[in-house]
Amino acid sequence: MEFTSKDLGNARTVLKIRGLKVGLVGRPGAAPVLDGIDLDIRAGETHCLVGESGSGKSVTSLCAMGLLPRGALETTGGSIDLEGIEITTARPARMRELRARRIAMIFQEPMTALNPVLRVGEQIEEVLNMHTDLSQSEARSRTIDMMEQVHLPDVQRIYSAFPHQLSGGQRQRIMIAMALILDPDLLIADEPTTALDVTTQLQILKLIAEMQHRHGTAVLFITHDMGVVAEIADTVSVMQSGRIVERAPIRDLLTNPQETYTRKLLQAVPNLAPRAARGAAAAPDVITVKALDMTYGGGGFFRKAAGVKAAQDVSFAIAPGRTLGIVGESGSGKSTVARCILRLIDPTAGQVTVAGTEIAHLSRRQLQPHRKHFQIVFQDPYRSLNPRWTVARSLCEGPVNFGTPREAAMSHAAELMALVDLPRDALDRYPHQFSGGQRQRIAIARAVAMKPDLLVADEAVSALDVSVQAQVLDLLDDIQEKFGVAMLFITHDLRVAAQICDEVLVMQKGRVVEQGPAAAVLSDPAHTYTRTLIEAAPGRLWDFANFRALDHAPARQGATA
């Protein structure tokens, strides 16, 4: 795989952070949030800050912007030097000026960073109006020019569009245009592609690299995704609990990491190599889905309105102990399929047979006794457990509904805690006392408590840090081995799908475009869309866990935007 190779030998240093310390306001005894950060970024360099959630990546960037949340965090030591200007002590008015002209920032979620009631063109122009003396028409033409530079289509129309009328990728382009229009020295990008689909992500990464090349901007890129790092970084700093534990040029870091933490982080990164094939089970299929259709809306009182076809003609079957992955970008209908099978929504047409019973069109009451056969684990571990309930109460809810006496359910819950590797006293605690990964374990335990035949995991590891992700995937594998449960695994991340799935089903705009054994689909995709997805997977040519390039690069040919 090719890394970026820039010669930065003579480049001037744009940002110099020395011994930066940040602590909680009013709690001098607490552990510092940042503990002695040193960082240098040169003009034209892309410096990646990686680490798991809570490691202090975002706080570092906020410090550089002078945007620490007032009353919560404060700088307690060190210096941040932006080409001779000391930021830690700069006055607010000075900081405002610096923020537009010298440092700019783009965020993860461009929808919330843009003002929903102003036209996007005006929002870019406002930056010019506030910080330059350009006339109205000059500002306008410069805005249009900038929008063309970020490759927005049909610039005149988009100029007068509102944020909600644009796609996520277009909104992020607007953000980039806004950030770069005053030609800042430093661009801080805080997880700018995390909320985007892989194909869009690839385009945005390319765009940032292109803009950087054209303007010579220094980029501080914050991400948790090692794949993204491998694609764009010149230098990488690995953060762990408020410290930078290792810093190295990208090739050195990926081939020869020095710190154990870095090694651990890299080893947890999934790659696109499919798992070793498992023998097919002889038992009959646990779930059979035939010609499942789901159309949202439609109906209409006076005339038949055309609904949104979220899923069309989806068919598959899963045998006990096997895992089927549904992959696709947002809006492809993968979650709709999961929710139809769980009967959280009612499918428009088609058959779903779980454990021998056709359930697609049963009434809620008729469905009730069959619910124990299929369970779901949701994406967001922070919202999938009732925050007011103890873990024990959550775990007992299902079994008690199906007539298990409370004492039996409680003792079973204690066994489940051991199964998902949590201490027994976790039962009496509340969800907020656990980390994201622990909560996801609890959610899995809750689903397993029902002894289901089918476990649906809807983006179950997408919200987790990569090392936690690997542990949760292992846990799911263990559970499958122990109970022989069939699993439907829904994910947008092909790398995760490769780790756990026996078969893969690729969806696009509600339709199944490709379906087959994981090894076949991932290494020899038949459909262009599958190929595009694979090509867009960041860092797909690198085997992070073994610190070397992948020998057999999957899917060489194919078109990527």
Add this chain to the structure above:
Amino acid sequence: MTEIPQSRHSAFQVLTGLFSLPAGARIGIGPMIAAVILVVIVLASVLAPLYVPYDPLSMNAMARLKPPSPEHLLGTDPYGRDTFSRVMTGGRVSLLIGVGAAVVSVAIGLAIGLVAGFFRLADSIIMRIMDSLMAIPAILLAIALVALNGPSLMSVIIAITVPEVPRVVRLVRSVVLSAREEPYVEAAIALGSSMPRILIQHLMPNTFAPLIVQGTYICASAILIEAILSFLGAGVSTEIPTWGNIMAEGRTYFQIKPGLIFWPGLLLSLCILAINLLGDTARDLLDPRMKKREG
């Protein structure tokens, strides 16, 4: 960042939280003063029969419209009744109506709102009824009720409650509508929990915090509406002194004896100010967005 345990939103904790000041919550001096004023007014009103020097209803033709004196602290009214005793006793009924209207409308609104929020079919019907109830002005309804049943505590509470219920229903419904989309509610459906169980165990606790805030506003507005009704002669019968009817009777003598309106008016304003301020404080403390800003 560091783990800051969030306080849970159970009703009990909300209640204790308001008194014991949870760690990290910053309550300004304003709400503290409000709380002290409110406690003093409530205690003074509830315990009034124990300490007021005169029967608030006993007339004395010899002592009409007396100025304040050690004998009559706030003077007397045109019938020779002791103003101090009347004002302090009058608070009891005003506060009773305030609390009564708040409790009744919150209880009814909660029940209806939960059903409307969870069952789509019931929702459209219930909300249309609520819309039409909202169109009834409290004052006209009270006058009609009083005309039918005669002036009584019950008809005043009903008159105040009826137009408040739809507001509570809307609040509860909106909380339920957003909470039912939470994955933990969907998980409960997948675990086979029955609808009533989900409604009461998963969804209802979400409504407690906003209801406590709404309740305080209803309480303040009910006290105010009661005063207006009494002023118009459509309130509680004049045999029971309330702040409203004391002021109503005093208005004829306002020129020569402003104290008859001033003292009950002062207590009324202080009381409502204090309740609203505490309501605001409760809202700030319970609002997760405010919490995020602090954490």
